[in-house]
Amino acid sequence: MMKNGAAKKRGLTGDVGFSDIDAETLAIRFSGSWVQGAQVEPVDRLLAELDKRTPRRMLLQADDLRQWDSRLPTYLLKIIVFCQARKIKVDSSQLPAGIQGLLKLARAAPQTKTAKPKQRLVLIATIGNRLLSAITDARELLIFVGNMVLAVYALLRGKARFRGVDLWLCIQEAGPSALGIVSLISLLVGMILAFVGAVQLAMFGAQIYIADLVGLGTVREMGALMTAVIVTGRTGAAYAAQLGAMNVNDEIDALKTMGISPMEFLIMPRMLALIVMMPLLCLYADLIGMLGGALVTVSVFDVSLVQYYNETGRAVDLTDFIIGLSKSVVFAVLIATAGCIRGLQSGRSASAVGDATTKAVVDSIVYIVVADSVITLLCNQLEI
Numbered sequence: 001m002m003k004n005g006a007a008k009k010r011g012l013t014g015d016v017g018f019s020d021i022d023a024e025t026l027a028i029r030f031s032g033s034w035v036q037g038a039q040v041e042p043v044d045r046l047l048a049e050l051d052k053r054t055p056r057r058m059l060l061q062a063d064d065l066r067q068w069d070s071r072l073p074t075y076l077l078k079i080i081v082f083c084q085a086r087k088i089k090v091d092s093s094q095l096p097a098g099i100q101g102l103l104k105l106a107r108a109a110p111q112t113k114t115a116k117p118k119q120r121l122v123l124i125a126t127i128g129n130r131l132l133s134a135i136t137d138a139r140e141l142l143i144f145v146g147n148m149v150l151a152v153y154a155l156l157r158g159k160a161r162f163r164g165v166d167l168w169l170c171i172q173e174a175g176p177s178a179l180g181i182v183s184l185i186s187l188l189v190g191m192i193l194a195f196v197g198a199v200q201l202a203m204f205g206a207q208i209y210i211a212d213l214v215g216l217g218t219v220r221e222m223g224a225l226m227t228a229v230i231v232t233g234r235t236g237a238a239y240a241a242q243l244g245a246m247n248v249n250d251e252i253d254a255l256k257t258m259g260i261s262p263m264e265f266l267i268m269p270r271m272l273a274l275i276v277m278m279p280l281l282c283l284y285a286d287l288i289g290m291l292g293g294a295l296v297t298v299s300v301f302d303v304s305l306v307q308y309y310n311e312t313g314r315a316v317d318l319t320d321f322i323i324g325l326s327k328s329v330v331f332a333v334l335i336a337t338a339g340c341i342r343g344l345q346s347g348r349s350a351s352a353v354g355d356a357t358t359k360a361v362v363d364s365i366v367y368i369v370v371a372d373s374v375i376t377l378l379c380n381q382l383e384i
Contacts, residue, residue, distance in 0.1 A: 014040035026055035031064035034072035057089045073102040151263040160264045170273035186285040190292025207301040211311035214293030219320045223286040228331035232364040236339035240360035243343025244353035271336040278332035338363040
């Protein structure tokens with residue numbers, strides 16, 4: 001029996017002792033008070049004693065236990081982990097029901113994912129890993145696009161299965177809910193464009209051409225681009241988080257089990273909502289951006305509102321609006337694709353959902369910048 005004499009003198013002690021049940025079974029008996037501040041045998045000393053005995057079965061008992069708090073389950077958990085590492089069977093059926101429940105809960109909770117230790121890889125190994133990761137992502141993207149084409153085909157035949165209320169909710173979330181932030185950012189971008197252009201144009205007394213700069217810059221480029229960045233942070237990230245959470249709760253697996261295509265039921269409403277709302281948001285951002293430019297030009301420089309309006313009408317035509325709106329449709333498809341595919345690829349933990357959301361935002365911005373560059377180069381080559 002292991003005793004702690006000094007602890008007994010204080011009257012608040014937690015005792016622990018060994019007894020052999022048979023040749024293979026060793027019992028550990030807990031008694032006394034196992035609460036905060038009580039004197040107990042250090043667990044490391046008990047484990048060292050246990051290591052010398054090497055039983056094949058461990059029986060945990062607490063017949064004379066007076067009081068206990070979380071200290072005792074923590075103590076027991078260390079013993080159980082020690083026994084599991086040495087293939088020793090642990091029988092905790094003779095412990096109080098409350099302690100058994102806490103031990104079961106502690107062992108059922110998944111371990112927190114810790115930071116991965118840094119591994120030193122040679123350059124060729126790093127390049128190879130990145131290349132394999134890129135190939136895997138490209139393959140999964142092709143699979144996603146293929147499934148999306150099949151879903152669109154089913155939609156065109158009227159056989160796609162998704163709920164209209166889901167589409168309506170996605171439209172509401174992607175469009176009207178974003179008007180506030182789109183208004184603020186577009187207004188500020190229009191004002192910044194006006195100030196930046198005015199610094200150079202005012203040197204030649206050509207402040208009237210600020211309207212040309214703001215109008216063309218907003219309609220052809222900045223309106224669609226800034227709207228896409230805002231929608232990426234709001235809606236694209238939300239898509240990845242929503243689908244990732246469904247993965248965690250096995251909802252996507254449940255849909256597949258019932259024979260319902262997640263591509264039709266989950267992805268299609270989100271894709272359609274962005275394709276419908278992005279051009280409208282882009283058009284709204286264009287108007288607010290030109291209004292921001294007008295505020296600066298009329299209030300700071302010697303240009304009237306009528307002059308600004310007439311110059312904007314002369315500089316911007318329907319083709320410029322069509323180019324900006326076409327970009328917004330392309331950006332909508334890219335944002336929905338990046339958000340949904342990362343959500344579907346998400347793991348089944350909270351940290352995995354966070355990683356998927358981050359990757360969705362990064363992917364969306366990269367896709368948007370690359371697509372914008374390609375479209376701009378094509379328009380220049382075609383002299384549009």
